[in-house]
Amino acid sequence: MDKLILYMQYPFVRYALIVGTLIALCSSLLGVTLVLRRFSFIGDGLSHVAFGAIAIASVCNLTNKMLLVLPVTVACAIFLLKSGQNTKIKGDASIAMISVGALAFGYLLMNVFGTSANLTGDVCSTLFGSTSILTLTAFEVWLCVILSAVSVLLFILFYNKIFAVTFDENFAKAVGTKVDTYNLLIAMVIAVIIVLAMNLVGSLLISALIIFPALSAMRIFDSFSKVTILSALISVLCALSGILISIVAGTPVGSTIVATQAVMFAICCVLGKLGGKLA
Template sequence: MNIIETISEAMSFVFMQRAMVVGISIAFISSILGSFLVLKRYSLIGDGLAHVSFATVALALALGLSPLFVSLPLVILASILIMKLNEKASLNGDASIGLVSSFSIAIGVIIASKAKGFNTDINSYLFGSILAIDKTDSYISVIMSIIMIIIVYIFYQDLLAVTFDEEFSKVSGVNTTFINYLLSILTSITVVLGMRVLGTLLISSLIIFPTISSMQIAKSFKSLLIIGVCVAIFSMITGLIGSYVFNIPSGPSIVLTNTLVFVCFYTIGKLIKR
């Protein structure tokens, strides 16, 4: 069976179609947010919120509730808590992220051990599973992704200003506190929406990898965004197909693809500089 037939066979299944729709929408918005977060040196917030989502998933499964509906509000609250700790407790961004994420992992492990343990359900959330995406998740993910893209478009100039020079932006009249909270909340929503495809342990890679790959060859911020989006979507599609072909979890497959793309872009960037 050649590659075309393999792809056609994979895309004939409803679960793959749903995974592609959700994956592409999440890849699009996560790569855009990643451009701002990486340049602000705040990319680890995605990893921290991913750890929080692990605890919320464990709680939802223990209570027999939908992980998506439980995780969304709780992870958003965690993102606000991280920002509050930065402001009130005089903690640096990475310190507040580490504090919240470590606590969340501990709570998640306790809940999982006291409930059903680390069973198949929670493993699919840890490492991603294209079989775990249902119709409701698909609709919610696409709608939320579209809303977030519109929000980023509306506040694009303010986000750009705060990313490159927060102090000057504040002097210029930009509400930097609001913009930082907005970016944090959008990231938390992206983490929750993407945990079905990549898993809570790997979702942050979709925020970081496309941006650092595009940074190797991009000459401007707009080109950084465009290349990052293309890399994210390509890695998502290739990774999902790879997960079907080799029968492996979707998360590791997508991360591996992102890693290979980064290596290629890094090599190309070095050759261009020479």
């Protein structure tokens, strides 16, 4: 406790806790929708696209990489949505194609045109989020707060529409819901969350923020609203625990958070089975 109190005096630790909490909250809300629609690995695809965009921004020596990374990732999210409706290229094939291609081109650009003296360290930090969450600036924190608030607000305002689109698109179309519009909204919000989450867990571990909380909550509840609320609570709790453990123990932030979520998933599985037996 003394060590934690000491570290809390530093602004970068407080920034990490704020950003980690917000990112965990946002990713868990739409995570339930993506898991139910069997589209969980869109996080992997978009995170690798973001990695490629970061590589391009680094080669171009852009001071604010977010100006390039965010629009590129949103554009690819829209492309994945449209291509997923194509009978020639299925959704999972599109994700795999873009994911591998962007990752390969990004690493190639960083090797050929990179100016950093520590290329291995930069790649490792981008892929696994080793130190980036602890080097956030005040501008990045405020940007995360604003984008997270917009994401949560959109989810709350269009909750009923997202619910309808998640479970039965055909019925939603039949009652006049603009399915394509809300699918586009979901894709854009997910893209924003992916870009924000890269600072927390890196591009290779982002799917864990989306998948683990939703699956953990589904072990206990079977109602969409209850699963969404519990998923958000689990995600925030694991993010805070993971960041604090990593600070005290000196472990990588992203890996610690994912390990915490894996442990929570195991606990929820046990609780779900016990609850079923009791019922």
